[in-house]
Amino acid sequence: MRFSLLLIVMLFAQSTYGQSATSSEPATGDTAKNIVAAPATESATSGETVATLVIKDARFCTGVENREPVEVADQFSSEITRLYFWSAVENSGSETTISHVWYFGGQEQARVALPIKPSRYRTWSSRLIPPGSVGSWKVQVVDSGGNVLLERSCEVK
DSSP: OHHHHHHHHHHHHHHHHSOOSSSOEEOOSOOSOOOOEEOOOBOTTTOOBOOOEEEEEEEEESEEETTEEESOOSEEOTTOOEEEEEEEEEEOSSOEEEEEEEEETTEEEEEEEEEEOSEEEEEEEEEEOOTTOOEEEEEEEEETTSOEEEEEEEEEO
């Protein structure tokens, strides 16, 4: 009985909270194996559960259409003017944020906060690539506590 009730509550929560009007939209399926998870913890004072985040997939690309990455690669031409970083995130806890932290040549270039509601979401950020910005670009996906969940790199040649 408890299992059935829990299942019904989980299904209700997923259908109720799985929608968003922002660029963080529900993912439609698992496109890759679980990459990393930030474990859920319980607050000693409130008993409130903190989000468990799983980065299901993350890619550099030249654009996003219908919430899917376009022209995925790990090497890009120096003629590119904008680079995107797309993430599929599963959040089994409460609403939280992740950040895409962009680096070029080892220097932080931008930190983009992205809201993540419960359920599975696809979200992305982008950077203008100035002329002459040839070299290694890196994005770290960071949770609200500052923990690096994932790091990916690409080359602009």
